Amino acid sequence: MLLSRLAQVSQEVAATSARSRKTALLAELFREAEPDDVPVVIPYLAGRLPQGRIGVGWKVLGDPVPPAAGPSLTVREVDALLTRLAKVSGPGSQAERARLVGELLGASTEAEQRFLRGLLTGEVRQGALDAVAVEGLAQATGAASADVRRAVMLAGSLQPVAGALLADGPQALERFRLTVGRPVQPMLAHSASSVAEAVGKLGVCAVEEKLDGIRVQVHRDGDTVRVHTRTLDDITDRLPEVTEAARGLDVERFILDGEVISFDGTGRPRSFQETAGRVGSRVDVVTAARETPVSPVFFDALSVDGRDLLDLPFAERHAELARLVPEPMRVRRTLVDGPDDLEAAERFLAETLERGHEGVVVKGLQAPYSAGRRGASWLKVKPVHTLDLVVLAAEWGHGRRTGKLSNLHLGARTADGGFAMLGKTFKGMTDAMLEWQTGRLREIAVDESGHTVTVRPELVVEIAYDGLQRSSRYPAGVTLRFARVIRYREDKRPEEADTVETVLAAHPEVRP
DNA sequence: TTCCGACAGTGGGGTCGCAAT
């Protein structure tokens, strides 16, 4: 199959907003693909490379390359070149990658170049990723879409399912079962704004502490232990403590879901930055493990002793977990008897925050483990802080925000009467707000360089955020975590905005 | 007919490892 066909379909998919039409377009293409093309065509149209990320970003892609006059590349040729490219490493590798990319782009038409650039940066922006590809695959093969989706969750990715389906038809889906050693997509949580709201929705429930660490799925089969992240990357080699803990349990075969986090000498959780730095260390694991030891803390059991627990109610899965894992290695929790028992839930949240954790997750006791879904039966509740900050500048947006000033630079007042930037945000804005702020900010613009417009510090905006973290980038030595706009405060003047001093005082645990 | 769940998009900050400077 020619790459130009994929580029054309991708363009058509991007051009329609109807999901049903996107699905139909993908299904048509999947039916056209020859068996040998399938392992490439499917991930490409889902916006991903079969090789995963291969060290090519905007810099390696470089400046525009004159396009070829007509299409000639086949998808298999492209895949072969990218496979070679992914293996390039060592001195001179950046130039070699750039050379190979240049070769590829030079042989591509303009439409193909657009598609390839999107694919390589992970930004195809066609309004269709895995979920639409799954639907298209179901349509192309006559399989039930729910069955395809479930197989993909259990396989951990689309490709093996696609290959099996197109080769053997819908009955091939039966081969995809929960298997120890093969990671499945983890269940995710929705947000709720309060414990009352969460308990109101779920009724009788468990309230569990939410640890601010790294999500892990741990598989043990005898002496073999594998540890995977939320995106199913294998991080076993970086976390010897987790392997050891898994081997120490009495049962030999299981899949557990949990979090790894580092505790200090007094049992307080270290900051997310410290835990994440440790988990990210790959070179000198021994030293990293000595300086920042991590502990696995589990909250769910997917499989125990060969029994698949996914479809059991959470209450039963947790009973299995409690039999297998000793209490210190489990997340703290309390059972709540529904909205009449709200006090117990509130008290547990307060105690959890007191212990230095992030918040709680409220979980329905009847729900199965919805692999890969953001199930409505898990609701996270975290305290939200707010500040009134001053807009110092804004950046022009991309994609659907092209032509709109989008990303705001946020400042707090300093002692000398100036402002210190605490971070940026593009979140929380409605289309109407984007429209309004674009106009308003242009009125008070004083400078424009690159894609940043600097403005007079006159507009006050109310910002929600999850906490402070250390920063080497910003002048106050701290930055806001997950900042988002709530509303503009046209009733407030910049002199009434919050100061750096008050921000720091609100978070005594964080020091610049 | 209205409501709501699921998706995609739009980017934020930090840290690590590696290659280039």
Added chain:
DNA sequence: ATTGCGACCCCACTATCGGAA
């Protein structure tokens, strides 16, 4: 030795489509 890039952790929120209610 320092800097820049890319990958991958954490993530919130809005708009939209289309099936559920």
